[in-house]
Amino acid sequence: MKIIKSILEIQQITTKLHQSKKTIGFVPTMGYFHKGHLSLMKQAKHENEISIVSIFVNPLQFGPNEDYDSYPRDEERDINLAKQMGVDYLFMPTIEEMYPTEMVIKMAATERTNALCGRSRPGHFDGVITVLTKLFHIVQPNKIYFGLKDAQQVAVVDALITDLNFPIDLVGLSTVRDNSGLAMSSRNINLTKEERDQAIWLYKSLKIGQQLIVDGEENPVIIKKEIINTLKQHIDVGIDYVEILEFPSLHTVSVIDKKQIIIAVAIFFKYARLIDNLILNMDGQVLKRLD
Numbered sequence: 576m577k578i579i580k581s582i583l584e585i586q587q588i589t590t591k592l593h594q595s596k597k598t599i600g601f602v603p604t605m606g607y608f609h610k611g612h613l614s615l616m617k618q619a620k621h622e623n624e625i626s627i628v629s630i631f632v633n634p635l636q637f638g639p640n641e642d643y644d645s646y647p648r649d650e651e652r653d654i655n656l657a658k659q660m661g662v663d664y665l666f667m668p669t670i671e672e673m674y675p676t677e678m679v680i681k682m683a684a685t686e687r688t689n690a691l692c693g694r695s696r697p698g699h700f701d702g703v704i705t706v707l708t709k710l711f712h713i714v715q716p717n718k719i720y721f722g723l724k725d726a727q728q729v730a731v732v733d734a735l736i737t738d739l740n741f742p743i744d745l746v747g748l749s750t751v752r753d754n755s756g757l758a759m760s761s762r763n764i765n766l767t768k769e770e771r772d773q774a775i776w777l778y779k780s781l782k783i784g785q786q787l788i789v790d791g792e793e794n795p796v797i798i799k800k801e802i803i804n805t806l807k808q809h810i811d812v813g814i815d816y817v818e819i820l821e822f823p824s825l826h827t828v829s830v831i832d833k834k835q836i837i838i839a840v841a842i843f844f845k846y847a848r849l850i851d852n853l854i855l856n857m858d859g860q861v862l863k864r865l866d
């Protein structure tokens with residue numbers, strides 16, 4: 576595995592790869608790898624001739640009171656894990672390399688961002704689409720791999736590549752969970768033991784919502800109420816949101832009748848805000864892969 580810090584160097588490499596008609600699978604990350612990241616790398620490697628992973632904690636997508644400074648980082652461990660996964664190139668630019676001067680161009684996602692995390696984190700997705708646009712130009716991938724745990728991010732990236740005509744295929748892969756059902760997240764490290772025990776109720780409450788839909792409940796208000804009641808019984812911290820929306824448009828749903836929908840929750844623990852979701856296809860089953 577080759578570690579590259581320079582934009583020019585990786586761009587020269589990927590340009591040559593395209594000239595020799597090699598396909599590139601790209602996994603953009605902020606590091607502190609967990610099994611979810613590793614599953615994206617495995618798939619990128621399996622479906623492409625060359626796999627590239629980036630690690631860059633992007634300051635532009637953190638609000639002033641968010642956890643940019645305390646976001647978990649462990650470069651050495653990440654490098655070893657990427658090596659073990661057989662990644663071909665690990666791109667690890669510095670902030671100065673990515674943002675040498677103040678940006679003159681500002682990007683804004685105006686749809687798909689007024690709900691869920693976009694509502695609680697104003698400007699977050701503008702930062703995400705800015706860094707991804709840069710990374711797509713730098714890495715020039717054929718396919719990009721994202722975890723469906725960050726479903727709103729997937730919906731926004733889907734719009735980014737469509738609206739800006741990136742010749743890239745987006746692949747969303749299912750959330751990787753531990754045995755208790757807790758979704759893998761770099762931020763889980765910030766949970767206390769007690770919070771970790773409570774956090775399993777994010778997934779459990781989503782499954783209760785799914786079961787109601789499978790059993791024929793079509794009213795999202797009733798399903799949300801049931802999820803909120805379940806969460807309140809088992810978690811003694813703040814609920815940021817419980818939402819049921821169409822996916823990937825993220826439009827409001829008033830009746831769940833044969834639509835692909837997302838049930839999403841976000842909870843504030845003391846030092847971590849956790850999110851989880853289920854994307855359900857028309858017959859109420861969990862979507863495993865988005866292409």
Ligand code: PAF
Nearest residue numbers: 603604605633703706725
């Ligand atoms: O999901 C993430 O880790 C980040 O939002 C991403 C896509 C790497 C952009 O900084």
